[in-house]
Amino acid sequence: MKSDAVQKWWQTPLTKSVGLHLSLVLILFISSLSFWPKPTQIVISGEAGSSAASAPPPPPAPVEAVAIDKQVLEQRVAEIKKQQDDARKAEEQRIRDLERRAQQAERSRAAEEARLKRVAEEKRKADEAAQASRRAAAEAKQQQETEAAKAKAAEQQRIAREQERKKAEEAAKAAEAKRKAEQEALAKAQAERERKAREDRERAEQERMMQEQMSAEAEARRRARAQQAVTEVQRYTAMISDAIDRNLIKDESTMRGRTCRVNIRLATNGFVTSVNVISGERVVCDAAVRAVNRAGTLPMSPDPDVYNQLKDITLTVAPEFR
Template sequence: MAGQADFKLPLMISAALHLGVIGALALNVDFSHKPSHTTVAVSAAKAPPVQAVVVDQQKVQDYVQKLKADKAEADRKERARQAELERQADAAKKAREQEQARIEKLAAERKQQELEAKQAASAAKAAQLKARQEKEKAQKAEAERKLKEQQRQQAEEAARKAQEKRKAEEAAAQKAEAERKAREDAERKAKAAAERKARAEAERRRQEQELAAAMAAEQSAVSAARNKQLQSELDRYKAMIASTIQRNLVLDEAMRGKSCKVGIKLAPDGFVTSVQTSGGDPVVCRAAKAAINKAGRLPVSSEADVYQLLKDINLVVRPEFN
């Protein structure tokens, strides 16, 4: 539409110029002069006015041709200008599309980089968490190993002390036996002396009564020593059993400071035939029962009288924490 408006103005100007030229030519003709016959004859012979009109018409045609050429050139230039404008518009559109594509590509790359960064951060965080968990696990395992080693050393120390105590008690029993034999020898000597000296029957009875009393006292002492020895052995095996339970006990912080009463029945080879809990913290009771069943067998003495004291034993389990 703008191109058509631009062409109308030159056409109007061209039409006006045509009309003006034609009017000027018309004005150049002298209509008021009355030529003489001679003039008419000359004019008729030379015909200059007609020639002037023809020359002016040629100029008009030349001018019209020039106007047409100018119009054609203007049309060509306008088409070239329109083509250039379209080319520029297409180039600008392509540039905008390329820029939009570049921006979208950059945005996609930025999102991908952010996603990769998040994934890398998540992976690093997971690796740190795993390393911390493994470190805590190793620390816990080392703590458990140290605890077990300490418990083993304590059990060995308790067993050593119990062994030393047992040996001391055996030595005391042997000494008592020697003294008893010495007393018996003295009795025999006393009897022989009594027979040799023909002491009275009353004196002999008195000596026999005294001897009987001494033997009863000695027997009582021997019995007390044996009972003491049995108690020592019982305490030693109780300590070993408690140590075995502690080694197999799975500790939980909720068990700290709590305990459970446990009744255990043992076969002669130490096999656990029955486990009963009779009171205490439920968590500790469950853990103690699981530890005993896990052990399967507990330490028992090969001595029959000691086993009789161990076959149906009651213990109080108290979880030991570092």
């Protein structure tokens, strides 16, 4: 903008006027120089009048007029120059004013832009505050509805508790009546139990005495039977050993002084279900196993007590030589 103002200052009316006046002054100055009187040369022959005749005439009046015109011209030029300076200063001032107004406009524009941004920011914050307020209002409404629902539920619970309390009081009264009735029945039942307990104790004492008597008799019979069973076990053990010895094939050169322990399992009729070597000399053990298998069925008592002691029997086979 400044460059355009500087480039076109000569196109302003003031500049044109100053230029026109300056042109007129120059034209007048040149014209006055054209009509300036030239000096006249005079030839004098005598010496006496040489000084008077050769003295130059006084300058004509136009010379003073020319001096006056030059002074006017200079004054006019100074005025024109002053006008030009004033015009230049005025133009510079105008340009400065334009620049100042442009800067002011720029500052105003920046201020307006800042204001618009500030307004936009304030509007955004206001919108956010409005949204937050709406959310808070919605949450408050939801909270109010929740509290109302809770209050309603609490009231319903209070009514239910009141009804339950009344029912509990009625149930307590009924329970108290029932308790009293049960207590009376319990007292009667306790008395009946005590009576029955006395009878039961008396009966138990009689039964105990009878049981002790029976137990003593049974113990006597058991001891007698056990003694008999021991005898039977010994007798049948000897019979089983004899049966094995009868079926044992003996060789004095390999078996003298040697033994073998075998385990034999028997059925209720004496049938051999298994025979296993526990320890001993192999030659005797092999002969003992063959002897048991050869016998097949060994002597067995029909008494269950005796069978229980002989059904899993361990014997020592020791061949005897005469």
